[in-house]
Amino acid sequence: MPEPCQQIGIIHSPFKQKFGIPRQAGLIAEASGFVELLPPYNQPEALTGLEEFSHVWLLWQANTINRDGWKPTVRPPRLGGNQRVGVFASRSIFRPNAIGQSLVSLGDIVTTQQRCGFNVSGLDILDGTPLIDIKPYLPWADALDDAVGGFAHDKPESQLKVRVAQEAVAQLELLRERDPQMMRLIERVIEQDPRPAFHQSDRQYGISIGEYDVTFRCIELIAHITSVAQMDEKG
Structure with a gap:
């Protein structure tokens, strides 16, 4: 059995409740926040070179989800909320380990005695969410021209x-x-x-x-x- 993930930081977001959070990262550029590293991971050296990237992947854990109550199927909003698909064919946070991933725009990096982290925009994450990892976005590896996105292939348009x-x-x-x-x-x-x-x-x-x-x-x-x-x- 692998060891549980360590929380390395906390994500500060404008979203104080689940209702209203964008359904994917990047949909609302104005949704900005701050990713704060916690001890012992709040070392400036850990962020060396990150400023060369425009976007980063945030891996986080939805700590408000009851993981004992996961189900094998979910109802994605993109399908009208009535049609079910397998949980592993979705990005729903209602999954066994409740791990989420968000691709966000990287802003200024802050390394002071009081704070170590960086500004981001395009968030789709609840305020106070535990951060478990950070990875830089690589255009050649993370964006594939021939990829197919199933029932969510196209970016959703504004509805109202x-x-x-x-x-x-x-x-x-x-x-x-x-x-x-x-x-x-x-x-x-x-x-x-x-x-x-x-x-x-x-x-x-x-x-x-x-x-x-x-x-x-x-x-x-x-x-x-x-x-x-x-x-x-x-x-």
């Missing part, structure tokens, strides 16, 4: 148009002035339609992104943002 409900106009204008990057991230997350594929309705949904709680309601293919509030201002 985002509008602001009248009651939230003032809130959204303030956020756009205060933090335009966060405003764009919120819009991009909702554009991807985070609602369950098998249970879409016009009910109101809530997501937590960064320091903000956001609610929206969909009417056909238009998502109306109904409120946005900073968490520490909700009282």
Whole structure:
């Protein structure tokens, strides 16, 4: 029996809950975060040469998943949430070892006495997720022209148009002035339609992104943002 993987770091992400996380890495460039190495792996020498690469693979473990409850089949959102495929024919995190992999864009590398790690963008990972490995992306090895992607061969398109409900106009204008990057991230997350594929309705949904709680309601293919509030201002 192989030894269990060691946690080498922690992934800091704007996604505070599973609902709203992009279904694959790279879909939302604005989803940025920081990969922090933990002792004894937080040695600057371990990152020497990484700055020469544009992208990295992050291998992580979904520590919120009950691994005793895995099933041999899953329902991928790309198939409408009703059709089942084998768990090993999917990228679902509901698998025996709950190991995920994400290809992200590499930003600045930080090596100080307080912190050792690097900035990334294009995340699809829950905040606080344990990191178990890092590997540089190699274009000649990781991108194959003749590869076939099964039921998920093509990149998914944005599903919804985002509008602001009248009651939230003032809130959204303030956020756009205060933090335009966060405003764009919120819009991009909702554009991807985070609602369950098998249970879409016009009910109101809530997501937590960064320091903000956001609610929206969909009417056909238009998502109306109904409120946005900073968490520490909700009282």
